Amino acid sequence: MLPEMPAVYKQLIDKLDAGIHIVDRNGQSLIYNEKMSQIEGMDKDEVLRKNIMDIFLFASEEDSRLLQALKHGRSFRSERQTYFTFKGKEITTVNDIFPIEVDGVRAGAVEIAEDITKLERMTRRKRQDNLRFTFERIVGESIQLKETVQRARQASRTASAVLLYGETGTGKELFAQSIHSESPRAAGPFIAQNCAALPESLIEGILFGSVKGAFTGASGQTGLFEQAAGGTLLLDEVNSLSTPMQAKLLRVIQEKTVRRLGGTKDVPVDVRIIAVLNEDPLTAMQQGRLRPDLYYRLSVVSLAVPPLRERPRDIPLLSNFFISLFNERFQLNVAGLSKETEALFNDYEWPGNVRELEHVIEGAMNIIHHAGSIEPHHLPGHMRLRMLKEDIRASEPAAFEQKPLKEHLEDSERTYLKETLRRTNGNVTRAANILGMSRQSLQYRLKKLQIYRSDTADS
Template identity: 40%
Template sequence: MLRRYVEQILGIYNYIDGLVVANKKGIIEYFITYRPDVNKLKEEDVVGKHILDVYPELTPETSSIMRVLKDGKPIFNEMQHLTTNKGQSFYAVNSTMPIVSGEDIIGVVDVSRYLEPEAQRQNITIAFKDNALTKGKDELYCLDDIITNDNMMLEIKDKILKISKTNSSVLVYGATGTGKELVAQSIHRHSDRCDMPFVSQNCAAIPSTLLESILFGTVKGSYTGAENKTGLFEVAHGGTLFLDEINSMEISVQAKILKAIEEKKIRRVGGLDYINIDVRIVSAVNEDPHKAIKEGRLREDLFYRLGVVQINLPSLKDRRRDVKLLTGYFIDKYNRQMGRRIIGISEKAEEIFNSYSWPGNVRELKNVIEGAFNLTSGNLIQEKDLPDYLLNRDKEYEGRIEGVLGKVPLNSMVEDFEKKIIEIALGKTNSMVEAAKLLRISKQLLKYKIDKYGL
């Protein structure tokens, strides 16, 4: 569980030399150094050992990791003198943050910038990346960038145009790769706020203490290394703040966001003064929000406050007629970017595209075509230019069938397959009428099959 924070942390900081993830006992579970010339420890020397055993001159009082594990408060940009268990010494600037699950501290993430002798007395800090996406009006997507011939998507485009004229909160629900940020930017681009900032923040798996600082800002001295810093609510004042994957945000931060939205004012971390804000909130989830509420990962009151208007984006497999259209669109895009003259895809490649379920949705299709551009040598994308996992699907499926041949009668295999399809259709719809429409059969036939299979 602790390792899932590594990718997010690496995406938060501009420049680091080393990263450590330790569990609640101080045992190191992950270690990496990008400067082996300064810190010569290797992963096998560190992982599984206690932080005080790796750096024996540290104590529970001088180790930032041990202090954060004890009191749960983050430490930013603290200089430490480190001596390894192999006798090597160097200075480092460390930022250490707790990893919290519910109300429990389950570990810490510690990032370091190593200081070479000539830099040890300089004022060096570990700076955050400008992790939020802030774009000007002309850089944002608009409705014309939503490429579709699908009736559901055309209705969504019409809906976007209508709700862009209001200030109501919008919640976008769609699987990964369906275009949630494209929708959010289009809402802002066509709104009266279009000349004001559009700020985007992915909230996935960022520790609550860090996310709170990013959203609300900080006051100098509020914790070790804290400086006066503007939060994203202030940056987005007058415009739109897009919060992606709010279902991954820790509950404690959700409560503070709810308060900020309702009161239209925020207070920086460590600050005393309230700051008025005028921000339209567009948020997104990549799973059924009701499931997230039921499992305690999304506050119900926040859901209703953010979901005044809801947009449900269909998966690419549910808008099959768009696969060909999007394929042509991305081919044209990469022709312009790469100076190529690809005119399309072969018949076999088209068959594969049409039969594939595209679990990664439009983003996956885009990446597959970009990858093929790097491999194809002619003017058509061929089957051989596609990723191996697309080509091996039929072989894997044939292997599963061969495993039951001679053991299970054909009619039983067909019935099992049909039952599974009906279960999926019922799970994706809210009524028998909708499920029958999705399956393209009559309501009466669907009811017969539901009774037959005991669904």
């Protein structure tokens, strides 16, 4: 047993500018000074003579450094620890923890703590500010986009769950980050997890955490729900989770508590959920990929992010934005899109949406000269091929006309070349640039296909 501490020593310990917490060999609190009371927001009578596991929300005894020092004689130096009191308050400290021995017998353990909770939050906020998008950074003037932004701004005022859905590449995570940035939780963490990227066997441990020994190789870890406490947790492609896993997720969201894999205690979590789907949620429910009860819980606020083909007026704005971005990144001075490229962009359906547009421009600026404009021959081959096929398809008669293959190919090529010359007002040099061939080669093809120079004008 630890001997009773004289009153004078207790007074001295209370004056120290470091948190002191001492437990006896049974894990019950004997000493809890004023500084530790301030750090953890608990009164002494809420702590003294009570067991560690009743005071703090540890999933198991292995999460408590004090109990590890007490039971196994381990010492910890400058150990950073984040934990929750029974009141749900999150604390981050740097601790020195070591066992106390009396006459060669382990009689207790002591923790000396320095509070870094505010510093941790400031660091977390700065880190998030550097990474985070805001509504001001969402590029577009179309009515569809503006309406979505307005609804997202309104949703950012509360902590209700939000469901974002739309095609791949439309910028759903950008909206999620913007909602978080403008919410009262902006100082808290923003953690994003693509559920489809997780193997089924590891999903529960990653989301909810695990205790040591819960499964083979488990070392004990906090889950994403605990890590996102006080902030926002973005769950992308929740429809990829199995039905049993969706049921567990629903329970956590409803109860606002999480139980680590292999643990026995429920830990309260204060987290805002933003769920993301890359398909219409009604379709996902009808086809059994999304539980209806989970959908209704997640879709307190439901936002559809429009695809790029439905907001064509945003294509020039986004193109200029990405060109400026990569000009700075690549130290270039590209002026913009040529008229031909702009016309091609407006005719293209953009199945990959804004992400595809960004990658197309980045790819073009990797092969362009220091200055100038992005021309059609700078674009990826699949875009040029797709446009060629669409032009050929548009030129084909409604009724199929049987003819030799060579003649059919010549007619298709003739139609395509004439259309290209029409778009360039008969300028052979510009047409050759669009087609990705030399001027001399184009002139040869024009002569062979009997597209006479009288129909064209040269530069």
